[in-house]
Amino acid sequence: MADVDFSVVGNVAHVRLNRPETLNAITSDMDDLLYEAWQTINDDPNIWCAILSAEGEKSFCIGADVSDFAARKTRMALAGGLTGIGGPLVTLKKPLIAAVQGFCVGGGFELAMCADIIVAADTAQFGLPETKVGIIGECGVVHRAVRQLPYHIAMAMILTGERMKSVDAERYGLVNQVVPYEDLEVAAQTWAEKINKAAPMANQAAKAAVNGRLGYPLEVALTTKFEVIEEYAGSIDQLEGAAAAAERRKPVWTGR
Structure with a gap:
């Protein structure tokens, strides 16, 4: 098996880190495989959402493999x-969707925060250990943390290096759901099924609009025209949604 497993089941892409013996630390080869996975997901209209997960109960990901990086x-x-x-x-x-278990720290924590939905096992621990061990390099993880957590909670994690348990991550809104480890895969798949009940192109347009103006004042966001939303108008799925509503039936999406 590859260090990053990629598969597509139905309209869901599955990206799985597969180096449990190193707590799923990411090597340069894995980095290249992940890049290929993201490009495939973006380019394939039959893929409507993706699940990022990791092998082994001990760790989701501890970030970059330091020995490989050196x-x-x-x-x-x-x-x-x-x-x-x-x-x-x-x-x-x-x-x-990120399905997280065990250690989710450093770059692994940032990777999870890149997801739109986070499902965490009750074993999950989130952390930023950099300053605790005397290092600080690329700081994307701190910028994401302070945007996705209350300021004082994020700063406490950054300045102490202490880890946050999944139950607290749920309480602070960092994760959407906490489940027993053995239920993690099913929970992530359930979220994918919920997402795919919506029109896939509408979801993509909504995500692009949200992220495209996330750092802007509300009045700027409200007065922005988004090309992806305009492109969705008149699409097959937009017409299908209108027809299904008129005919009082469930829509059948095509992603086109």
């Missing part, structure tokens, strides 16, 4: 650029 002559864009670390930011157009 031997590499060029910088690694952690997770294929999805985090924006080490190179251009890769924008994933489709909804992304």
Whole structure:
């Protein structure tokens, strides 16, 4: 099996980190495989959402493999650029669900925060250990943390290096759902099924609009025209939604 497993079941792409013996630390080869996965997901109209998961109960991901990074002559864009670390930011157009268990720290924590939905096992622990061990490098993880958690909670994690348990992550709104570890895969799949009941192109347009003006004042966002929304108008799925409503039936989406 590859260090990153990629498969598509129905309209759901599955991206799975597969180095449990190293707590799923990401190597440069894995980084390249992740980049390929994100590009495939973006380019395939039959993929409507994706689930990012990891092998082994101990860890979702502890970030970059330091030994591999030290031997590499060029910088690694952690997770294929999805985090924006080490190179251009890769924008994933489709909804992304992260299924997290065990250690989810450093770059692994940032990788999880790139998802739109986070499902956590009751074993999950989120953390930013950098300052605790005397290092601070690429700081994307702190910028994401302070935007996705209350300021004082995020700063406490950043300045102490202490980890947050999944139950607290749910309480602070960092994760959507906490389940027993053995139910994690099913819970993530259930979220994918919920997402795919909506029109896939409408979901992609909504995600693009949200992220495209996330850092702007509300009045700017409200007066912005989004090309992806305009492109959705008149699409097959938009017409199908209107027809299904008129005929009082469930719509049948095509992603086109």
